[in-house]
Amino acid sequence: xxxxxxxxxxxxxxxxxxxxxxxxxxxxxxxxxxxxxxxxxxxxxxxxxxxxxxxxxxxxxxxxxxxxxxxxxxxxxxxxxxxxxxxxx
Numbered sequence: 001x002x003x004x005x006x007x008x009x010x011x012x013x014x015x016x017x018x019x020x021x022x023x024x025x026x027x028x029x030x031x032x033x034x035x036x037x038x039x040x041x042x043x044x045x046x047x048x049x050x051x052x053x054x055x056x057x058x059x060x061x062x063x064x065x066x067x068x069x070x071x072x073x074x075x076x077x078x079x080x081x082x083x084x085x086x087x088x089x
Contacts, residue, residue, distance in 0.1 A: 019053040020080045025069055026051075028084055039068035 026036055026047075033047040040047070049055040050065075057065065066073045072085045 015056075016053045017079060018057065018076070019051050021076060021078060021082075022065065023051045024080050025071060025075060025084060029069060031069075036065075036068060040064055 026033070031039075033051070034044045037044045037047045046055070050057055050061070062073055062076060066076050066087070069076075070087055072087055075082070075085045
């Protein structure tokens, strides 16, 4: 995955690796793009842009995506096929 460390040491994610991973995690939970968008209070089109690597997510977007999916940020930043780690309730 092409990434660089940004503020606070959080990777700045670029390219199709994050897009594939986001789609993979969303599918793992049986969510549609529309349902995830609803959880994020955003549009389905925005989720699609992340999943198609049209838009790169900001640090804040990655945090919001992880929260909406109930997974750790590390899960979203892992390569496709990696373990899915749930956040602690």
